[in-house]
Amino acid sequence: MHLESASNIKNTHRGTLLVEDAEILSHESLPGQQHVLRLKSPGIARRAQAGQFAHISCGPELAMRRPLSIMRVDKNAGWIEFLYKVFGAGTKLLTQRSVGELISLIGPIGNPFSAHTEKPRTLLIGGGVGIPPMVFLVDSLKQQKINNYKPFVIMGSEVPFPFSPRPSQFIIPGMPDAAIGAMPLMEDWGIPSRLASRQGYPGCFEGYVTDLARCWLNALSRQQQNEVEIFACGPHPMLAAVAKMAVEYSLPCQVSLEEFMACAVGGCAGCVVEVKTSNGPAMKRVCVDGPVFDANTVFPEESR
Amino acid sequence: MASIGITAKIPFDRLQENQPMKTDIKDMPILASQFCGMQFDTPLVLLSGCVGFGEEYTRVQGFSNRDVGAVCLKGTTLQPRLGNPLHRLAETPMGMLNSIGLQNPGAEHVVNNILPALDFSETRFIANVSGSTIEEYVTVTRLFDDSPIDAIELNISCPNVKEGGMVFGNDPLMSARVVAACRAVTKKPIITKLSPNQTDIAENARLCLESGSDAFAVINTLMGMAIDTENRTPIIGANQGGLSGAAIKPIALLKVHQVYQVCRHHNIPIIGQGGIMNAEDAIEFMIAGAAAIGVGTALFYDPLVCTKINAGISDYLKQHNIVEISQLIGTLTIN
Ligand SMILES: Cc1cc2nc3c(=O)[nH]c(=O)nc-3n(C[C@H](O)[C@H](O)[C@H](O)COP(=O)(O)O)c2cc1C
Ligand code: FES
Numbered sequence: 179m180h181l182e183s184a185s186n187i188k189n190t191h192r193g194t195l196l197v198e199d200a201e202i203l204s205h206e207s208l209p210g211q212q213h214v215l216r217l218k219s220p221g222i223a224r225r226a227q228a229g230q231f232a233h234i235s236c237g238p239e240l241a242m243r244r245p246l247s248i249m250r251v252d253k254n255a256g257w258i259e260f261l262y263k264v265f266g267a268g269t270k271l272l273t274q275r276s277v278g279e280l281i282s283l284i285g286p287i288g289n290p291f292s293a294h295t296e297k298p299r300t301l302l303i304g305g306g307v308g309i310p311p312m313v314f315l316v317d318s319l320k321q322q323k324i325n326n327y328k329p330f331v332i333m334g335s336e337v338p339f340p341f342s343p344r345p346s347q348f349i350i351p352g353m354p355d356a357a358i359g360a361m362p363l364m365e366d367w368g369i370p371s372r373l374a375s376r377q378g379y380p381g382c383f384e385g386y387v388t389d390l391a392r393c394w395l396n397a398l399s400r401q402q403q404n405e406v407e408i409f410a411c412g413p414h415p416m417l418a419a420v421a422k423m424a425v426e427y428s429l430p431c432q433v434s435l436e437e438f439m440a441c442a443v444g445g446c447a448g449c450v451v452e453v454k455t456s457n458g459p460a461m462k463r464v465c466v467d468g469p470v471f472d473a474n475t476v477f478p479e480e481s482r
Numbered sequence: 483m484a485s486i487g488i489t490a491k492i493p494f495d496r497l498q499e500n501q502p503m504k505t506d507i508k509d510m511p512i513l514a515s516q517f518c519g520m521q522f523d524t525p526l527v528l529l530s531g532c533v534g535f536g537e538e539y540t541r542v543q544g545f546s547n548r549d550v551g552a553v554c555l556k557g558t559t560l561q562p563r564l565g566n567p568l569h570r571l572a573e574t575p576m577g578m579l580n581s582i583g584l585q586n587p588g589a590e591h592v593v594n595n596i597l598p599a600l601d602f603s604e605t606r607f608i609a610n611v612s613g614s615t616i617e618e619y620v621t622v623t624r625l626f627d628d629s630p631i632d633a634i635e636l637n638i639s640c641p642n643v644k645e646g647g648m649v650f651g652n653d654p655l656m657s658a659r660v661v662a663a664c665r666a667v668t669k670k671p672i673i674t675k676l677s678p679n680q681t682d683i684a685e686n687a688r689l690c691l692e693s694g695s696d697a698f699a700v701i702n703t704l705m706g707m708a709i710d711t712e713n714r715t716p717i718i719g720a721n722q723g724g725l726s727g728a729a730i731k732p733i734a735l736l737k738v739h740q741v742y743q744v745c746r747h748h749n750i751p752i753i754g755q756g757g758i759m760n761a762e763d764a765i766e767f768m769i770a771g772a773a774a775i776g777v778g779t780a781l782f783y784d785p786l787v788c789t790k791i792n793a794g795i796s797d798y799l800k801q802h803n804i805v806e807i808s809q810l811i812g813t814l815t816i817n
Contacts, residue, residue, distance in 0.1 A: 193543040197786055235783065241727050242573045242782060267573070284542065284785060438571045440578060440782045444538040446531065447556070447585045448571040452564075461564050461585055466541075 195287060195443060196221040199280045203257055210337030211264040213273055214249075220256030222248075222285045228315035229434055229470045232258070232285030233442035236272040244268040245439045245465070247411070248286060249310030250317060258283075261310045261340055287442055288469045291315050291432055295325045297407035301394070301429075303387050303420055305334040305412025311434050315409055316369055330394060331364055331371035334387035334412065343373055343381045352397025357383035357390065387412075388419045395427055403427060410434070410473075421477035431473035437464040454478040511799035512806045513792060515551070517751055517774055518671035518696045520606045520632055522551025524792050525768070525807055527753050529778030530554035530610035530635065530675075531582060535596045542785040549788045551774060552606040554699075555592070557637050558626075560618050562588035566642060567719035572708040577727030577757070578779060579706050581642045581720040584612055589622045593629045606632040608673065611664070612640055612647060620663050627668035634670050636660060636695075639677030639702035641724045651677035651686075651702070658689035665694030673753065675699035676741065678733060684740045691750055698745065699753045699776065701737045704730055727779040731757030735770055742771025742812055759787070761794020771812040 200217035207213050222232060226248050233243045250259040262269050275281060291311070293300055300319060304312035312331060319327040330350065333339065343359035348370035357372050359381025364371040373382040374390045383390045395403060406427070410420040411434035424431035437449040444466035453462045453475045462468065513524045528539075528550050536553045539545045547553055565585025572579040586592070592609070600607055609626040611634055613619040619636065626634050638657050640647035650656045661674055674690045676683055678701040687698055703724025708717040716722065734756025741752055754772025757779070758764055764775040780787045795807070804810055 191537070192540045195541045195785075196543050197784075240573065241576055241578055241729075241779070282784075438569050440571050440580070440779075441532065441538075441785075442782075443541050443785065445533045445781070446571075446580065447534070447565065447582050448580055450565065450568070450570070450585070459564065466538075 194225075195284055196225070198222055198283050200258070200283050202275060202277050202279050202281060205275065205277060207273070208340045210335075210340070212261060212337070212340045213264070214259060214261050214340070215272070216257050216259045217281060217283065218256060219258045219283055222283060223251040223256050223258045224253050226251045226258060226286035227290035228318045229290035229311050230286035230288045231469060232260075232283045233287060233439065234260075234272070235282040236268040237275070239271060240268055242268070242440060243284070243442065244272070245287070245436070245442055247307075247310045247314075247434070249313050251314070261307075263307050263337070284442060287465055289467070291409050291434070291470050293319060293327065293409075294407055294430070297405055297430065298325065298327050299398075299402060299405040299407070300327055300329045301391060301406055301408045302329055302331045303334070303391060303408065303410040303412070303416075304331070305387055305416040306336065307436075308410070308412030308416070308434070309333055309335070309340065311411045312409065313363065316364065316367065320367055320369060329369055331361065331369060332374060332387050332390050332394075333361060333371065334374040334416065336375060336377055338379070339373065343379070345381065346370065346372070350394065352393045353390075354383055354393060357381075386419065387416060388423050391420075391423060403429070408432070408473075417473070418477050421473035424473055432470050433473045433476065434469045435464050435471060435476065436469065439465055441465070451476055511796055511804060513796060515773070515807055517551065518633060518673070520552070520671065522606065522774060524549060524551050525764070525773070525775050525795065526550040526788050526791060527608075527755075527774050527776050528553045528781070529755055529776045530637065531556055531580075532778040532781055535592065536600050536607060539781065539785060544786050544789070547601070547604040549792060550605055550777075552608050552632070554608045554610050554635055555596075556586055557584045557610045557612045557640060558586050558589050558592050558622060559584055559612050559614075560589055560622050562586065562591065569717055569719050570723075572717040572723065574706065574708055574725065575729060577725055577729030578782075579708055579718055579723035579725055580703070581718045581723035583642050583720065584640060589625045593625050597629055597631065602630060602632075608633045608635050610635045610637050610675075612637045612643070614643070616660055616663050619660050620667055623664040624667045627670055631670065633673060634664070634668060635673040635675055635699055636664060637675050637702070639675050639679075641677075641679065641703055641705050641722070642720065648677050648679060651675075652680040654682070654686040654689045657686050658693040661690045661695050662693040671696040673697040673699050675702055676737070677702050678704050678730075678737055678756070683737050684744050687741045687744045691744065691748060695750070697751045697753065698741055699755060700741045700772075701730075701734045701756045704733065726757070728757045728759050731759075731763060735766060738767055738772050739770045739814065746771065746812055761791045761798065764791050764795055765798050765810070768807065768810045769812070769814045771814070773808075773811050
């Protein structure tokens with residue numbers, strides 16, 4: 179009886195997150211203390227959308243779980259993949275977990291990116307640990323063939339990239355001569371990409387991701403610029419710079435944020451970010467009100 | 483999902499079928515109980531600040547508010563509060579620090595917009611009232627008195643606000659004044675949430691009891707700090723925070739035991755809390771004198787922990803031929 183009288187929220191919100199004991203299918207270590215973890219998690223794989231994350235128990239030794247962005251899923255095979263960099267006690271413990279072991283996941287959590295069909299020139303910018311959600315977003319854009327998205331991907335890193343850069347098969351107008359390196363997975367998918375770093379890695383543009391993005395934007399016609407939408411994930415200063423650039427070019431921009439989390443389901447208000455709203459500043463929870471936000475609401479000072 | 487609340491009713495159904503009563507009750511001990519006149523379907527209470535305003539955890543498939551006797555809503559003040567600066571959380575050995583700073587939309591918003599959306603048939607909802615003056619506690623209590631809320635928890639022990647909170651809770655006379663002032667404006671059950679950051683928690687409980695508190699929540703978080711050695715700054719934005727989780731369990735257990743010595747003669751129940759992670763912990767708290775069992779930080783690690791604790795308590799009661807949880811409460815034999 180009372181279930182019928184339940185509010186709308188209940189129907190859209192209840193039971194949307196799964197708790198799964200996921201078996202480790204592969205766990206690969208890469209240079210720069212980075213690791214790729216693939217887990218059997220059919221329920222979460224089926225529901226996950228680009229921009230969402232899972233809350234992972236790294237081991238019973240720790241009181242808290244860790245949020246990790248989802249990098250790829252295979253809905254049919256039922257796996258889900260993460261890329262993480264060793265950062266603290268949790269990720270360090272995670273590196274010790276091996277194939278065949280079970281890891282508890284809660285997911286998929288958060289609001290995903292939402293691309294708009296009238297803005298088919300999607301510019302994706304991923305910095306460091308912000309790379310995984312961008313990979314997921316490209317994967318989902320390329321699957322929506324009818325919408326004819328033309329993504330361009332810029333990845334930045336100050337530790338070795340979690341892949342070996344490959345000279346790109348694509349010619350991109352406006353790119354500096356030295357910037358020829360691309361992400362192999364993107365090349366295989368037929369998606370143009372370029373890399374930026376200040377570490378002098380061969381084939382990479384030496385500078386910030388936003389410098390490279392400006393080269394690309396400046397080579398577009400006014401009309402083409404009007405079709406651009408930006409998606410970004412990475413360290414806070416990078417996101418602030420991307421937000422500022424989006425304002426300069428009057429482009430819509432969504433950013434994905436990170437913050438310490440306890441519950442990751444909206445219960446504790448430990449993970450908040452200050453957001454500009456029509457009623458003044460508000461504290462929004464990164465876990466369930468985000469992690470994806472409109473750049474101008476979380477970086478209002480860059481919007482002025 | 484079969485909740486314990488429903489299974490607890492099975493013995494009565496079977497009684498009608500004329501089956502032998504004794505073995506049946508052993509099969510299915512009764513987890514339901516009365517707490518200050520409220521029907522609690524199980525002894526578990528979801529703790530304030532860990533479950534938002536009651537609907538957040540229902541996002542998780544397999545979680546149900548029906549698996550707990552009551553849900554305490556987030557600490558509520560008269561005016562909306564944005565809360566404390568970041569970071570608000572830090573992990574510590576077997577626990578965590580938090581300094582949320584009572585972020586909440588204000589009592590009127592809670593009463594007008596949040597309570598109407600809650601399903602009171604699923605569980606009991608308890609407001610958690612905070613303030614920086616006695617007048618504020620009274621005004622917020624009055625607003626909740628005129629609402630469907632089932633009970634009012636006075637949070638005189640929040641370590642994360644500059645004024646009020648623990649300033650009241652650490653001074654027994656001030657604590658008693660807050661309780662007396664709120665008692666005068668509501669007939670709903672008042673649960674006073676006691677601070678562990680004080681010298682004599684039992685004396686505080688005694689004064690609050692005399693001022694009209696119907697029950698106690700024991701304990702709130704303990705003050706703590708964590709330091710970032712690279713920056714040589716506290717990790718918590720507000721410098722210090724409240725420690726919760728398994729790390730505080732032995733302290734909480736002792737405080738429950740101490741407060742129970744005051745309460746036992748007056749039939750005043752306690753919601754024991756602080757680091758309860760599993761059924762074993764829950765049973766320890768009941769033996770020490772807790773009539774209900776608070777679950778907070780444990781949810782962050784395992785959102786489905788409540789069904790496991792309910793099942794574990796049931797098993798224990800069965801093994802020890804205990805029919806109702808009331809027969810276990812305060813059964814500690816002191817050496
Ligand atoms: C993130 C967080 C927020 C909390 N907020 C409140 C609050 O608003 N009001 C309150 O009375 N207690 C608050 N508490 C304290 C809990 O309700 C509980 O008393 C304490 O955490 C001990 O139980 P635990 O170890 O099971 O978490 C909070 C605790 C945590 C971890
Ligand atoms: S981590 Fe608890 S609300 Fe986001």
